[in-house]
Amino acid sequence: MRLSRAEYKEIVKFTENLRPTRQCMKILRERFPNHSQSTLLSIFSLEYQKRTKRTMYRHHAPDVVERYYQRYMREAKARPTAPVLLELANEVNLSPALMARLILDRFLQDQEGVVSKQVLNGMLREPCLISDQNLANHVYQCTINDCCYGPLVDCIKHAIGQEAEVLLRDKLKERNLSFLDENQLRAKGYDKTPDIILEVPIAVEGHIVHWIESKASFGDDHSHHTYLNEQFWSYWNRFGPGLVIYWHGFIEELDSQRDRGILLKDCFPLDIITLSLH
Structure with a gap:
């Protein structure tokens, strides 16, 4: 939303x-x-x-x-x-x-x-x-x-975060998109990684996407700017342009970095263009 x-x-x-x-x-x-x-x-x-x-x-x-x-x-x-x-x-x-x-x-x-x-x-x-x-x-x-x-809230937040990551992986599999998740990337020796790296980039709304980050929260000014500085720009430097999904919505004015390579969505994108290897 x-x-x-x-x-x-x-x-x-x-x-x-x-x-x-x-x-x-x-x-x-x-x-x-x-x-x-x-x-x-x-x-x-x-x-x-x-x-x-x-x-x-x-x-x-x-x-x-x-x-x-x-x-x-x-x-x-x-x-x-x-x-x-x-x-x-x-x-x-x-x-x-x-x-x-x-x-x-x-x-x-x-x-x-x-x-x-x-x-x-x-x-x-x-x-x-x-x-x-x-x-x-x-x-x-x-x-x-x-x-x-409290502990109950921590538990619920963790479960919701896990659920969002599972949903994202399921959506990628439905589209037959080849990807590496955070655990696979850690096993390869990466320390700071997004949730998903796409082995073959996709295009979403005219923007190339190499990686996807899942956030089971609302994207407000404070949290989004913190994530930009601590996570998203470092992913961009390392892996190229990417997509952030705020599953619980975000302030639409924050989606202002598309031309620089960071796209915001509140759900899994429907209009994906896949790059053929043939």
């Missing part, structure tokens, strides 16, 4: 007051019924992460963490069946999964001193490993009610 910059800004403005809970998707879908859920979720997730990066330092200050922790302990004791950690996260406008991480880390410091990130991540993935059953329940409530952060 290609969005004009004006459409994109309208969605972004609307997301400013939304929290990263499951209910926010219902609100977004009702407000923008003509846009796909995956596009709306991707835009909201990117915007919420930017917002969080700007404010996270406030929540990480030791005195603030201590205040959150002491309040959580009081509330959990007074109302053992209430979702007190989720309520606290919403009240202070912090991602529920990130609040769960702060409180669990502080809890473990009392129990075991400093714990490794690996142990902490393991407990966030599997709250049943947490010795305090009440805290385990609250951590679980936070992770399943967060649509932007």
Whole structure:
């Protein structure tokens, strides 16, 4: 789904007051019924992460963490069946999964001193490993009610990314296009590679394409310019012109590098011209 910059800004403005809970998707879908859920979720997730990066330092200050922790302990004791950690996260406008991480880390410091990130991540993935059953329940409530952060979201994002790459490979096979994927390229000793290198180039909308990169996200200004600088131009230097597929859409004004050799699409192109070797 290609969005004009004006459409994109309208969605972004609307997301400013939304929290990263499951209910926010219902609100977004009702407000923008003509846009796909995956596009709306991707835009909201990117915007919420930017917002969080700007404010996270406030929540990480030791005195603030201590205040959150002491309040959580009081509330959990007074109302053992209430979702007190989720309520606290919403009240202070912090991602529920990130609040769960702060409180669990502080809890473990009392129990075991400093714990490794690996142990902490393991407990966030599997709250049943947490010795305090009440805290385990609250951590679980936070992770399943967060649509932007946490182990469940990481898992879903990874699965969606894998699914998009499988879809891309299937589409290439349907067209009998010969290609090497990322794993095959790594085996050949390449370190930084696109998802697909075409063994025989194709033409899409009058542009030659040597490689294809699959992005299971929305292409906004920040992420696209980061990808251009860190990935796409290096692919262009190494392999020639290519195609980037943003499966969840992008701001249409960003598709401005076609003449320089980087083409943007929001789906697998239908109008492919293959070069015959005969």
